[in-house]
Amino acid sequence: MxxxxxxGPCILPQEVFKEASQAIIEFNDTGLSILEISHRSKAFEAVIEETEALVRELLSVPAGYSILFLQGGASQQFAVVPMNLLPQTGKAAYLDSGTWASKAYKEAQKFGIVQVVASSKEANYTYVPKNFEIPADAAYFHYTSNNTIYGTELFETPKSPIPIVCDMSSDILSREITVSDYGLIYAGAQKNMGPAGVTLVIVKDDLLGKTGRDIPAIFDYRKHIEAKSLYNTPPVYAIYVSLLNLRWLKAKGxxxxxxxxxxxxxxxxxxxxxxxxxxxxxxxxxxxxxxxxxxxxxxxxxxxxxxxxxxxxxxxxxxxxxxxxxxxxxxxxxxxxxxxxxxxxxxxxxxxxxx
Amino acid sequence: MxxxxxxGPCILPQEVFKEASQAIIEFNDTGLSILEISHRSKAFEAVIEETEALVRELLSVPAGYSILFLQGGASQQFAVVPMNLLPQTGKAAYLDSGTWASKAYKEAQKFGIVQVVASSKEANYTYVPKNFEIPADAAYFHYTSNNTIYGTELFETPKSPIPIVCDMSSDILSREITVSDYGLIYAGAQKNMGPAGVTLVIVKDDLLGKTGRDIPAIFDYRKHIEAKSLYNTPPVYAIYVSLLNLRWLKAKGxxxxxxxxxxxxxxxxxxxxxxxxxxxxxxxxxxxxxxxxxxxxxxxxxxxxxxxxxxxxxxxxxxxxxxxxxxxxxxxxxxxxxxxxxxxxxxxxxxxxxx
Ligand SMILES: Cc1ncc(COP(=O)(O)O)c(C=O)c1O
Ligand SMILES: Cc1ncc(COP(=O)(O)O)c(C=O)c1O
Ligand SMILES: [Mg+2]
Ligand SMILES: [Mg+2]
Ligand SMILES: [Mg+2]
Ligand SMILES: [Mg+2]
Structure with missing residues (x-):
C-alpha cells in the first residue's frame, strides 16, 4: 500500500478513482465514454452545473460571485488577474510570502505598478509577514494563503481597504473561509479539488470591466461568466473528476x-x-x-x-x-x-x- | 451500440478507453492512479517524452521545431500566437474561411494590424477562398486547415513569402503534412489527438523572441520549450490519453x-x-x-x-x-x-x- x-498533483479518495475509471468506459447511461461526449451535451451541462453548485454550497459562495472552471493552472492566473483587475495606469499590492507569491507579483509587473507590501524572502520564507500596510490607492491586494513549498499558511484574512485576491491553490476546500472577504479567489485544482488540468476562479462580478484594457476574449472573465465556463471547450474530464471529489467531500460532512x-x-x-x-x-x-x-x-x-x-x-x-x-x-x-x-x-x- | x-470532444478508439480507464486505478506498476502522480515524477516524464517523440515521428517534425503540450484550447492560441509572433508595430495576414478563422483574426487585432487576405463569409463560408495574395511585409500568414463548422478543408498549403501559422485543430493527424512548410501549427487535442484539455503546438524555434513584447511567462513559448512543457503543472491525464491514442495510430500504420x-x-x-x-x-x-x-x-x-x-x-x-x-x-x-x-x-x- x-x-x-x-x-500535487496529489492523492484523491479511492472512491473517486473508482468512479472516475468507470466513466472512461461508460459515462452514466450515455453508452459513451466521458472522454468522447460533447461539452455542449445535456450530460456534460449537468456535470458542470452540479460542480458549480457544490463549490457554491461547500464554500458558501454568496450571490454576486461567479464560479469559473478554467485552464492554464494557477500560474496562468498570475497574468490573467492583473489583465482583468489592474487598470492600465493602476497599481496593485502583493504580499511576498513564498515562491508562488513572488512569481505572482513578477507577472503582475508586466501589467502595471506593483507594490510589495512585505516579504519574508530574506528568511527563506520561513514565516508569513505580518503587520504590513495595504495601500488604499491600489486596485487590489494579492496574497497566497498557503505557501506549498515553505509549509506556511495564513489562517486569518488580512484586513484590507481594497479588494483581496487570494491564491488558494494548496488550501482551498481544506478549511472554512468567508468568501465575501475576497474579491477574487483562484486555485489550481490539483490539490484538494481534483486532478491537474482545471483551475477554479471565484470572482466578485462587480469588480470586472474596469481596467480599460482590450482583454483577449479567452482571458476575459466576463466572457467565461456569460458562457458559464463554456466559452470554449473546457477540460471535461478534469471537471468531472472534481465533481466526484466534491461529492465525496460533501458526503463526509x-x-x-x-x-x-x-x-x-x-x-x-x-x-x-x-x-x-x-x-x-x-x-x-x-x-x-x-x-x-x-x-x-x-x-x-x-x-x-x-x-x-x-x-x-x-x-x-x-x-x-x-x-x-x-x-x-x-x-x-x-x-x-x-x-x-x-x-x-x-x-x-x-x-x-x-x- | x-x-x-x-x-469534438469526439470518438477515440475503444482500446484507448480501456487502457485509459485502467490507469485511473493503477498507472503502470506505480501503485498509484495516474491522477495522483507528480508531474515531476520519472513515470510522468516518460509519458511526456514518449508523447512528444510520437508526434515527432508520426508527423515527421524536423529538427529546429519544438513540440509543446499546453492548456487553454485552440482559442487560447488565437491570442498567444500574436503575443509571440506579432511585433508590437507589426502586421499579420489572416485568411477568413470560417467561424474559427474569423475568431482567430479578431483576437490578433488586439495585438496589432491584421490584414484579411480573403474571406468567404458572404457565401456563408461554403468554400475556401483561393488566389489571394499574401503580403510579404506581414510577420506571418494564418489560416485554418479544416473548417469544422462549415465542412471545408484546405488540402494544399498556400505558397507564402512569410511564415505560415496554421490552426489544424480538426484535421491534424488525419493526413500527411509537411511540417517544414509551416512556422507554427496548433491544435486543440479533442479531435484526432486525444481528449479535451490539452493543446498541441509545433513551433519553429527561430521565429521566437522577436516581438519586443514583455510576454507573461505562461504565454511565452520559449518558457515552455525550455521546461519541456513542464513550466507549470501540465494537464497530466489529457497528455497520457493522447499518448495512448498516438500509440494506437502508430500501431495501425x-x-x-x-x-x-x-x-x-x-x-x-x-x-x-x-x-x-x-x-x-x-x-x-x-x-x-x-x-x-x-x-x-x-x-x-x-x-x-x-x-x-x-x-x-x-x-x-x-x-x-x-x-x-x-x-x-x-x-x-x-x-x-x-x-x-x-x-x-x-x-x-x-x-x-x-x-
Ligand atoms: C500556491 C500555489 N500557487 C500556484 C501554483 C502553480 O500552479 P500551476 O502549476 O497550476 O500553475 C502552485 C503549484 O503548486 C501552488 O502551490
Ligand atoms: C478549427 C478549430 N479551431 C479552434 C477551435 C476552438 O477550440 P477550443 O475549444 O479548444 O478553444 C475549434 C473547436 O472546435 C476548431 O474546430
Ligand atoms: Mg511557496
Ligand atoms: Mg524534534
Ligand atoms: Mg469553422
Ligand atoms: Mg443528393
Missing part, C-alpha cells in the same frame, strides 16, 4: 468535518516532529501549514537513510522541495490519518535505531 | 494508413449524399472536408424525422451546427467504416420510405 504525501480531520492530522505530525529528537520543523510555529508539513533532520547526514526507509514503507513524495531541503509531507484532504500514523511510526522507529 | 459522429482510411470513409459518405435524392452537401465540392461532412435535405421538413431515425440507430452528434443547419457527420480517425456504412444504410432506408 502506498501513502501518497505528494505536493463538508468543510467543517474535513477541517476537523485536517487539524488532527497536522497536529499529530507536528507533535511527533517536535517530540522526536532527530527531526525539526522549518516553518515558524505560528505559521505552520496544515497542508504541507516541512521538516528536516538535526543531523542532515541521516536524511538519505530516512528517505530510503520511507520508500520501503510505500511513502511517496516525501522529499522536500530543493528550496527547503529535508522533507515535505503534503497531507491534503484525501490523505488519511492512517498514513499520518504510518509516517509517525516510521519516524519513531528510525529514532530508536539511530538514538 | 453508439456511432459517435460528434464534432501511422498517418499513411489513416489517411487512406479517411479518404475511403469520406468518399463513401459523400457518394451517398450525391446519389441520394433527399440529401445534398453544403460545401463546394472541391473544398469538401474529410473530417466534417456537412449536408442538408432538399426538403428541410424531413430533417427532424431523419434525426429521430438517427437517434434510434444510436447515431450521436449528427445535428448540424446552427450556422449551417441540417447535419454534420464528423468522421475523425477513430470513427470506423462500420459507422459510415450504418449511416449510409439509414439514409437509403429513409429515402425509400420517403420516396
Amino acid at each position: 502506498k501513502h501518497n504525501f505528494g505536493a 463538508g468543510i467543517v468535518e474535513i477541517e476537523r480531520e485536517n487539524i488532527i492530522k497536522a497536529r499529530t505530525l507536528y507533535d511527533e516532529i517536535e517530540r522526536n529528537p532527530l527531526f525539526k520543523g522549518t516553518a515558524a510555529v505560528e505559521d505552520r501549514s496544515r497542508m504541507n508539513v516541512t521538516f528536516v533532520m538535526e543531523n542532515p547526514e541521516l536524511e538519505k537513510a530516512f528517505l530510503t526507509l520511507a520508500e520501503e514503507r510505500g511513502f511517496v513524495g516525501l522529499k522536500g522541495h530543493r528550496s527547503v531541503g529535508g522533507f515535505r509531507a503534503s497531507i491534503y484532504n484525501a490523505l488519511t490519518i492512517t498514513s499520518i500514523n504510518a509516517l509517525v511510526d516510521a519516524m519513531q522507529e528510525f529514532a530508536e535505531k539511530n538514538a | 453508439k456511432h459517435n459522429f460528434g464534432a 501511422g498517418i499513411v494508413e489513416i489517411e487512406r482510411e479517411n479518404i475511403i470513409k469520406a468518399r463513401t459518405l459523400y457518394d451517398e449524399i450525391e446519389r441520394n435524392p433527399l440529401f445534398k452537401g453544403t460545401a463546394a465540392v472541391e473544398d469538401r472536408s474529410r473530417m466534417n461532412v456537412t449536408f442538408v435535405m432538399e426538403n428541410p421538413e424531413l430533417e427532424k424525422a431523419f434525426l429521430t431515425l438517427a437517434e434510434e440507430r444510436g447515431f450521436v452528434g449528427l445535428k448540424g451546427h446552427r450556422s449551417v443547419g441540417g447535419f454534420r457527420a464528423s468522421i475523425y480517425n477513430a470513427l470506423t467504416i462500420t459507422s459510415i456504412n450504418a449511416l449510409v444504410d439509414a439514409m437509403q432506408e429513409f429515402a425509400e420510405k420517403n420516396a
Whole structure:
C-alpha cells in the first residue's frame, strides 16, 4: 500500500478513482465514454452545473460571485488577474510570502505598478509577514494563503481597504473561509479539488470591466461568466473528476468535518516532529501549514537513510522541495490519518535505531 | 451500440478507453492512479517524452521545431500566437474561411494590424477562398486547415513569402503534412489527438523572441520549450490519453494508413449524399472536408424525422451546427467504416420510405 504525501498533483479518495475509471468506459447511461461526449451535451451541462453548485454550497459562495472552471493552472492566473483587475495606469499590492507569491507579483509587473507590501524572502520564507500596510490607492491586494513549498499558511484574512485576491491553490476546500472577504479567489485544482488540468476562479462580478484594457476574449472573465465556463471547450474530464471529489467531500460532512480531520492530522505530525529528537520543523510555529508539513533532520547526514526507509514503507513524495531541503509531507484532504500514523511510526522507529 | 459522429470532444478508439480507464486505478506498476502522480515524477516524464517523440515521428517534425503540450484550447492560441509572433508595430495576414478563422483574426487585432487576405463569409463560408495574395511585409500568414463548422478543408498549403501559422485543430493527424512548410501549427487535442484539455503546438524555434513584447511567462513559448512543457503543472491525464491514442495510430500504420482510411470513409459518405435524392452537401465540392461532412435535405421538413431515425440507430452528434443547419457527420480517425456504412444504410432506408 502506498501513502501518497505528494505536493500535487496529489492523492484523491479511492472512491473517486473508482468512479472516475468507470466513466472512461461508460459515462452514466450515455453508452459513451466521458472522454468522447460533447461539452455542449445535456450530460456534460449537468456535470458542470452540479460542480458549480457544490463549490457554491461547500464554500458558501454568496450571490454576486461567479464560479469559473478554467485552464492554464494557477500560474496562468498570475497574468490573467492583473489583465482583468489592474487598470492600465493602476497599481496593485502583493504580499511576498513564498515562491508562488513572488512569481505572482513578477507577472503582475508586466501589467502595471506593483507594490510589495512585505516579504519574508530574506528568511527563506520561513514565516508569513505580518503587520504590513495595504495601500488604499491600489486596485487590489494579492496574497497566497498557503505557501506549498515553505509549509506556511495564513489562517486569518488580512484586513484590507481594497479588494483581496487570494491564491488558494494548496488550501482551498481544506478549511472554512468567508468568501465575501475576497474579491477574487483562484486555485489550481490539483490539490484538494481534483486532478491537474482545471483551475477554479471565484470572482466578485462587480469588480470586472474596469481596467480599460482590450482583454483577449479567452482571458476575459466576463466572457467565461456569460458562457458559464463554456466559452470554449473546457477540460471535461478534469471537471468531472472534481465533481466526484466534491461529492465525496460533501458526503463526509463538508468543510467543517474535513477541517476537523485536517487539524488532527497536522497536529499529530507536528507533535511527533517536535517530540522526536532527530527531526525539526522549518516553518515558524505560528505559521505552520496544515497542508504541507516541512521538516528536516538535526543531523542532515541521516536524511538519505530516512528517505530510503520511507520508500520501503510505500511513502511517496516525501522529499522536500530543493528550496527547503529535508522533507515535505503534503497531507491534503484525501490523505488519511492512517498514513499520518504510518509516517509517525516510521519516524519513531528510525529514532530508536539511530538514538 | 453508439456511432459517435460528434464534432469534438469526439470518438477515440475503444482500446484507448480501456487502457485509459485502467490507469485511473493503477498507472503502470506505480501503485498509484495516474491522477495522483507528480508531474515531476520519472513515470510522468516518460509519458511526456514518449508523447512528444510520437508526434515527432508520426508527423515527421524536423529538427529546429519544438513540440509543446499546453492548456487553454485552440482559442487560447488565437491570442498567444500574436503575443509571440506579432511585433508590437507589426502586421499579420489572416485568411477568413470560417467561424474559427474569423475568431482567430479578431483576437490578433488586439495585438496589432491584421490584414484579411480573403474571406468567404458572404457565401456563408461554403468554400475556401483561393488566389489571394499574401503580403510579404506581414510577420506571418494564418489560416485554418479544416473548417469544422462549415465542412471545408484546405488540402494544399498556400505558397507564402512569410511564415505560415496554421490552426489544424480538426484535421491534424488525419493526413500527411509537411511540417517544414509551416512556422507554427496548433491544435486543440479533442479531435484526432486525444481528449479535451490539452493543446498541441509545433513551433519553429527561430521565429521566437522577436516581438519586443514583455510576454507573461505562461504565454511565452520559449518558457515552455525550455521546461519541456513542464513550466507549470501540465494537464497530466489529457497528455497520457493522447499518448495512448498516438500509440494506437502508430500501431495501425501511422498517418499513411489513416489517411487512406479517411479518404475511403469520406468518399463513401459523400457518394451517398450525391446519389441520394433527399440529401445534398453544403460545401463546394472541391473544398469538401474529410473530417466534417456537412449536408442538408432538399426538403428541410424531413430533417427532424431523419434525426429521430438517427437517434434510434444510436447515431450521436449528427445535428448540424446552427450556422449551417441540417447535419454534420464528423468522421475523425477513430470513427470506423462500420459507422459510415450504418449511416449510409439509414439514409437509403429513409429515402425509400420517403420516396
Ligand atoms: C500556491 C500555489 N500557487 C500556484 C501554483 C502553480 O500552479 P500551476 O502549476 O497550476 O500553475 C502552485 C503549484 O503548486 C501552488 O502551490
Ligand atoms: C478549427 C478549430 N479551431 C479552434 C477551435 C476552438 O477550440 P477550443 O475549444 O479548444 O478553444 C475549434 C473547436 O472546435 C476548431 O474546430
Ligand atoms: Mg511557496
Ligand atoms: Mg524534534
Ligand atoms: Mg469553422
Ligand atoms: Mg443528393
